[in-house]
Amino acid sequence: MGVRLFSFPVWSRYNASIMHELPVTQGILSVALETAEQHGGHRITAINLVIGDLASIVDDSVQFYFDALSEGTLAEGAKLTFKRETANALCLECGHTYTVTPPLDPFCPQCDSAFLQISGGKAFYIDSIEVDDEDTRS
């Protein structure tokens, strides 16, 4: 039985990339542009993102890709703001709750127990965009 091979070169239309921040950034750009078009096609000045601390996204990397990808679009020059959603740990032994940042410390800082429950930190969405509507011709 033969093997069917699909090759997806980098920067292909399939958005394959070395860093996953690239397709993530393409996602941000397309949602923002679509929203701006639906609201009168104004220039986008800011995009407000909510990203969880456990979502493995590097802010600088996203802004870097964004500046390149948004060139010549309504979003060119837009500033990305990152609201970080923290992850919380609950110690199942002593009840202590605290904020965690990766890499995860596997022990409760209060009682040294390893029975922890982690919640939150997985958010991954665009909260809002800001557009420049000053240039609206009436």
Next chain:
Amino acid sequence: MKIPVVKQILSSNDQIAAENEKNFRENGVFALNLMAAPGAGKTTFILATIDHLPDSIRPAVIEGDLASTIDADTISQRGVPVIQINTGGGCHLDAPMIRDSLPHFALTDIDLLFVENVGNLVCPSNFNLGTALSVVVSSTAEGHDKPYKYPGIFATADVVILTKADILEVFDFDLEFFERGLKAVNPTAPLFVVSGRTGKGIDTWITWLMNRKDKYQS
């Protein structure tokens, strides 16, 4: 002017993932997304699972790698339908890649589809493929600290497989420590400790898998 959006960043990927899922359901295909670091033993684990499946279950495989058809050739030699996706440097599979490869399978002749993601413990967890089950594979050789270091991917798992159980002692692998880390980020995912080489634990995993498959299709 501020315009509220509140939309998932990868919503276009998610939309195609939903189409894939519909396609799988309509054709009675139970699809698994296997995510692991390079060298964890994904392909060996897939083959061991295929070898121990009930005779009535017809498997197929999608292999995701940066380059080469090494894994797909191995699968193909067993007479199992296989498609190789080379991402050309891309660190994960996404829903459009799966959608575009599906027409090359006879989906109605497949009961169980293994999608072997690109070896990586970070990016694949962000991209839904439309599969029914997310499987994270970790090996004893990688060490018992993986759930602590890569909480994101372990948190998304429906089930976790620990491979290379036959050489656990060699690596001073602390299974209890591993389990605690996993429970902290994902209290519900069951853990199966297996060895693809000796076949240890594979039957127990398959019993669980078939149970999930039946539930999905009923």
